[in-house]
Amino acid sequence: MKLQDIEEEYRKRFSVETLPYMKCRKCSHVFYYPRNVCPKCLSENLEVSESSGIGRVYSITKIARKDMEPVNYAIIEMDEGFRLYSVIVGCNDPRIGMKVKLKMQEVNGSKFPFFEQQI
Amino acid sequence: MIAGFASRIYKKYDGNSLELLAGTVNEALEMAKIEPQMVDGLITTFLPGVFDGNIYMHFFTNQLRQYLGLRAKHIDLLDFGGASALAMIYRAEKSIAGGEASTVLCIIGGKASPVRARGITVDSIDRAYDSVSITPFDWLFRVYNDLNPVTDYALVAARHKSLYGTSDETRAKIAVQQRYNARNNNRAIFRNSLSVEDVLASPVISDPLHLLEIVYPVDGFHVFVVTSRQTQLRDIEIKAYGEAHWAEMPPELPEITVTPASESSKIAGFELSKVDAFELYDSFTITVMLQLEDIGLAQKGKAASFIEGHDLRYHGDVPINTGGGSLNVGQPAYMSGGVILEEALLQLNEMAGGHQVDKPKNVLLNGIGGWNRSHSVTLVLGEKN
Numbered sequence: 001m002k003l004q005d006i007e008e009e010y011r012k013r014f015s016v017e018t019l020p021y022m023k024c025r026k027c028s029h030v031f032y033y034p035r036n037v038c039p040k041c042l043s044e045n046l047e048v049s050e051s052s053g054i055g056r057v058y059s060i061t062k063i064a065r066k067d068m069e070p071v072n073y074a075i076i077e078m079d080e081g082f083r084l085y086s087v088i089v090g091c092n093d094p095r096i097g098m099k100v101k102l103k104m105q106e107v108n109g110s111k112f113p114f115f116e117q118q119i
Numbered sequence: 120m121i122a123g124f125a126s127r128i129y130k131k132y133d134g135n136s137l138e139l140l141a142g143t144v145n146e147a148l149e150m151a152k153i154e155p156q157m158v159d160g161l162i163t164t165f166l167p168g169v170f171d172g173n174i175y176m177h178f179f180t181n182q183l184r185q186y187l188g189l190r191a192k193h194i195d196l197l198d199f200g201g202a203s204a205l206a207m208i209y210r211a212e213k214s215i216a217g218g219e220a221s222t223v224l225c226i227i228g229g230k231a232s233p234v235r236a237r238g239i240t241v242d243s244i245d246r247a248y249d250s251v252s253i254t255p256f257d258w259l260f261r262v263y264n265d266l267n268p269v270t271d272y273a274l275v276a277a278r279h280k281s282l283y284g285t286s287d288e289t290r291a292k293i294a295v296q297q298r299y300n301a302r303n304n305n306r307a308i309f310r311n312s313l314s315v316e317d318v319l320a321s322p323v324i325s326d327p328l329h330l331l332e333i334v335y336p337v338d339g340f341h342v343f344v345v346t347s348r349q350t351q352l353r354d355i356e357i358k359a360y361g362e363a364h365w366a367e368m369p370p371e372l373p374e375i376t377v378t379p380a381s382e383s384s385k386i387a388g389f390e391l392s393k394v395d396a397f398e399l400y401d402s403f404t405i406t407v408m409l410q411l412e413d414i415g416l417a418q419k420g421k422a423a424s425f426i427e428g429h430d431l432r433y434h435g436d437v438p439i440n441t442g443g444g445s446l447n448v449g450q451p452a453y454m455s456g457g458v459i460l461e462e463a464l465l466q467l468n469e470m471a472g473g474h475q476v477d478k479p480k481n482v483l484l485n486g487i488g489g490w491n492r493s494h495s496v497t498l499v500l501g502e503k504n
Contacts, residue, residue: 007258033256033368059281059375061273062326063266073263073270073325075370083370087263096281112262 001046003036009048010034014111017104019051021082032084053102054079054118060094076100076115084113091117120503121208121343122350123151124464126457128339128449130308131232136170137186140340144187144224147342152351153222158344160193160223162210164203167251168244169229169452174251183226193220199364199494201400202486203227204341204456206496209360211345221347228340229452235336241453242267242490253490254368266325268402268490269333271369273325275492276405279376280327283420287327289427290404291318293439294332294446296431297401301443303473306461308337309447332404337449341457343464353468358481359499361386369491376420379495380413380485387497391415394499395479396466397437398459400487401444410485411439414497433474441466442474456486463500 001009006022013020022031024038025045037044055078063071072088088094089103100115125146132139148155161184167174176182180194193214197203207225214220234240237247243266245251253267254260265271279285295315301307313331321330363382369375391414399410408422416437417425433441442448442462445455463482465471481501488494 010259031371033254033259033371035255039366039371058370059274059278061270061277061328062323063264063270063273064323064325065264071264073265073274075274075375085260085263085265085370096278107262112259 001036001044003034006034006036006048011110013048013050014104014113017102017111019053019078019102019113020048021051021078021080023047023049030080030082032082049080051078051080051102055100055115057088057094057096057098057100058083059096060088074115086113086115088115088117120345120350120355121464122153122346122348122352123147123149123344124342124461125150126306126339126341126461128306128337128451130337130449132230132338136230137183139230139338140183140226140228141187143340143342144226147224147344151344151346153344153346153348155189157348158189158222158224159191160211160214160220161189161191161226162195162197162207162223163226164197164200164454166200166229166241166452166454168234168241169231171230172233174244174248189224191220193223200488201227201402201454201456202488202494202496204454204460205484205486205498206362208343208345208460208498209357212357215345215347223345225343225345226340227454227457230338231336231450231452232338234453240267240269240336256368269328270325271491272403272405273328274369275375275409276327279405279408282376283423285423287319288315289423290332290408291315292426293404293407293431294318297440297444297446300433300441300474301447304442304448305473307443307447308335308449309443328403328405334402334445334450334455336453337451339449339451341451341461343460354503355467355500356503357498358501359387359389359497361388361497363495365493367493376409378409378413378487378492380410380487380497383495383497384414384485387499389481389483389499391483394481394483395438396441396463396476396482397439398441398463398482398484399439400455400459400485401440401446402450402455402487404446406487407439407444410487414483414485433476438476441476442471459484459486467500467502
């Protein structure tokens, strides 16, 4: 797949409120940040998969902002075994280990992955 | 070996970067007692925004040499942030040993004030300028209003607390002991006494990191003259060296609390009991703490008990950042490498009046580079046998 096709596929998946990720068919490595080659084995034999959207907080920091709500910036570890940066919304005090689920939010007219607490 | 060194550091330098550099070069060559015409090598690094606000300088090393009138037989442009300073010394020595050059200037610095004035950091410079990328995935990475590099280091500090029970007080103790070391360092801009309470009372910038755990970016240059010629300084050599450059975006790392210092220090392989002072990259207190573990002073996760059980002040049993580090000297152009390297040379040459370690033979330096800590350089300097 060409990189721009992968990125276009990501945007399509975001628009229907799902979380895509990459799977290498050669070595089974899973990753989120899109490349047209596997970052472990450099194979171009990749597929775009769909995550369940369920994960846990791997780490979290509350960023203080001038005259704005603080931002809960995090690394989320998804059940499928890959991690990504995101922001947790609708939760005052998210903790490491907390279960979260995908909650897409619009940024500058397009939907991007955010997360909320999974009760 | 290193025949001369100099630094000129200001909170805000009122003048051109090249002018500030020229003055620092002159000072370093004066100490080395070497005429400018004898310089035949240049190794340096560039970060966007720190040369009078220029985002990019085409043929950068050529521009420096045009301004200074320097021809060269060996040039290197390194790009791993502050850790580059340590690698510059190694590359310079190798070039000289290989007969390519005989006197190499190693230069690191610039002006942080124009970047600071725009309310950004050098690792967030893409927020102020179009067509600057920070990762190959910016369209996904930059959506979330992070504050790099503070937020990424904060994520590591938070995880370290969660995994190992490390307290905020432990990190604050690093800041307190470094400030103690800075009190008698006339290069330091922060010299008032500091307590753990002071550190933890300072505003939280990105939880759990407080303002007084974070370096203050300033304007300045460090210049080091590495030469095959006779030196008036102590005859110092590189005792051990290691470099490690990792590939992953931080979420892709096996564990974010481990840095490439774990690998670069193993490659260097120097016996820690023979080290008289440690100069460890200190962009944040957490940076020092991670290196302390990763170079092997403490097991991973055990920095807290190490810090409880040892005295990190310059006259203590494990001197760390003996001049106060860049946390107290300031971080020229967002790079701490020149600060820790200069301190190592001051110590080894018994020029560290007021914060002098008693007769040091070996100093271990470790530099971490990149907003995502992907670079580490371990350098041990000591007296030639």
